[in-house]
Amino acid sequence: MQPFTTHTGTAAPLRRSAVDTDQIIPAEYLKRITRTGFEDGLFVAWRTNEPDFVLNQPRYADASILVAGPDFGTGSSREHACWALLDGGFRVVISSRFADIFRNNSTKSGLLTVVLPQADVEALWQALEAEPVTPVTVDLQARTVSHGDTTVPFEVDEYTRWRLLEGLDDVGLTERHLDDVEAYESRRPAWLPRALPVPSA
Amino acid sequence: MPKTLAEKVYDAHVVRSADGEPDLLYIDLHLVHEVTSPQAFDGLRAAGRTVRRPELTMATEDHNVPTLDVLRPIADPVSRAQVEALRRNAAEFGIRLAPMGDRDQGIVHVIGPQLGLTQPGLTIVCGDSHTSTHGAFGALAFGIGTSEVEHVLATQTLPQSRPRHMAVTVEGELPEGVSAKDVILAVIARIGTNGAAGHVIEYRGSAIRALSMEARMTICNMSIEAGARAGVIAPDETTLAYLRGRPHAPQGADWDAAVEYWATLHTDEGAVFDTEVVIDAAELAPFVTWGTNPGQGLPITGRVPDPADLADDNERRAAEQALAYMGLTPGTPLREIEVDTVFLGSCTNGRIEDLRVAAELLRGKRIDPDTRMLVVPGSIGVKAQAEAEGLDRVFTEAGAEWRGAGCSMCLGMNPDQLQPGERSASTSNRNFQGRQGKGGRTHLVSPSVAAATALTGRLTAPADLQSADLTSAGV
Secondary structure, X not given: OOOOOEEEEOEEEEOOXXXXXXXXXXXXXXXXXXXXXXXXXXXXXXXXXXXXXXXXXXHHOOOOEEEEOOXXXXXXXXXXXXXXXXXOOOOEEEEOOEOHHHHHHHHHHXXXXXXXXXXXXXHHHHHHHHOOOOOEEEEOOOOXXXXXXXXXXXXXXXXXXXXHHHOOOHHHHHHOOHHHHHHHHHHOOOOOOOOOOOOOO | OOOOHHHHHHHOXXXXXXXXXXXXXXXXXXXXXXXXXXXXXHHHHHHOOOOOOHHHEEEEOOOOOOOOOOOOOOOOHHHHHHHHXXXXXXXXXXXXXXXXXXXXXXXXXXXXXXXXXXXXXOEEEEOOHHHHHHHHHOOEEEEOXXXXXXXXXXXXXXXXXXXXXXXXXXXXXXXXXXXXXXXXXXXXXXXXXXXXXXXXXEEEOHHHHOOOHHHHHHHHHHHHHHOXXXXXXXXXXXXXXXXXXXXXXXXXXXXXXXXXXXXOOOOOOOOOOOEEEEEEHHXXXXXXXXXXXXXXXXXXXXXXXXXXXXXXXXXXXXXXXXXXXXXXXXXXXXXXXXXXXXEEOHHHHOOHHHHHHHHHHHOOOOOOOOOXXXXXXXXXXXXXXXXXXXXXXXXXXXXXXXOOOOOHHHOXXXXXXXXXXXXXXXXXXXXXXXXXXXXOEEEEOOHHHHHHHHHHOEOOOHHHHHHHHHHHOOO
């Protein structure tokens, strides 16, 4: 996973709530078996059908920060939604509330999800609509989002922050505790189900 | 210290706990399908890792599988490549796979319970958000992304933070014609599409206890549509009766040991929920959605809402966008909305009981000539059972299409898709824009509303049929 420390870029105001993962990337784009190349599916229905869609506007074409309405990422567990955003050039999504699985996936794939109060999101939207080239800085070290003269703090748990700053992979971290896993396994009751061997019919 | 059911299951699986770190949870059962796993297996290969506990892992093909010509190779080369990748990975890593055509194949959330792999008190994960289904047995079951699939394959564990706990209590008796689907659509309409974020929902109360396992699975299945991390229902006699004798259920002395443990799996008196929602069963009615998220639903007797009535800016904008996409006008009675396609199936409502309820309404009748009805059993096992009961004949004689097993039109990764502008009444779980096909318009309904709708060609409650019959009979 690519480490995340601080990022400065332009941002796109996505004034929609409950943006589900089927909008971020529809199911037909999930058939790929690689981990990259998902940008073609990113918001593809809105890009195709809605000329005014924010990412169709040239002034937001280079945005690397997405500022969305509440409940971003509801629906499916597809991590492809995070990959599509990363492949589409985004490093950060800001919203007042995320769906749990999407947020969890983001922390595994190096996409930073930042929760800000809706009032701060509104202020950002207004600033970006007035001045699309406004540079926005998201600093994970300092836990702040800055634009113009405004700096607002955000919360992120210390462990997730450390993992993102270091770009650490969870499997490697867990493997340090394999003795605990083995100890747990030795206590599991024998009657718990197993898929193998296959019982005879 | 009194605990909730979900806390008990969580605590029983903590491998390691340290200040300032997530807990490490042991995973008892890992279900795998072809869409969210290929990159995880690639990750294992790249790092030279193996699958730690192949025997606690079960794979099947469900999302891409066609429901016609199921014994031929998949025509779509991209779908075929994804399914073939799963076959290679299962063979290489020693994982059991139920491929297309296998007697155990089906939607991953249908086959786990059917095989008896899904049991009370387990932790169950799958790279699929509807893993919450398995909570109907009192298991802690949740959907994960592909990075986590890789983590579970490699370590049989998952880092987790403690969830919060929500009680949804449904007391009383459900009125005639009101099903589990209506209960959960009403719950989601009440708390919103992400209203249970961070929580495990425990469904309780007399109306829940009276439900069959199939109905409980329908409810837990859609917990994710309220944003919940999982949904659980305490195991009871209904659970035991369902499990007894299934291929992977414990037997003999093991059964007794299991039952003794399962009896402890209930929320203690005095345990505290962070959030409580109470619903009066008697006030529920058949529900349908009018919008583009599962929280945008109303009793079928209602009318398409007017966004102007919504005070919150975001909600109003969302309703306007939804109505524009759905091609609906505020004030239209929901029962006047005409549909083109009825889809009966999915991990929400593709079980034998769902098919029985729909077949009963269709028996001896013909569906509306301008309406297409697809019936897709959730698994080969469900299909075989339905055929043994003659339900396939009921559907085909009514003019519906009887198909092979899989996820099908719930998300249209196979050829079963809506055309742009086409409108469906669907027993699936998501009415998101384009979910059932580009430009398709979805109304979520129960199996009985689906069948009644197929007969009339517009959104219809089963009770409406009876009155229509009386009218045509001149009574």
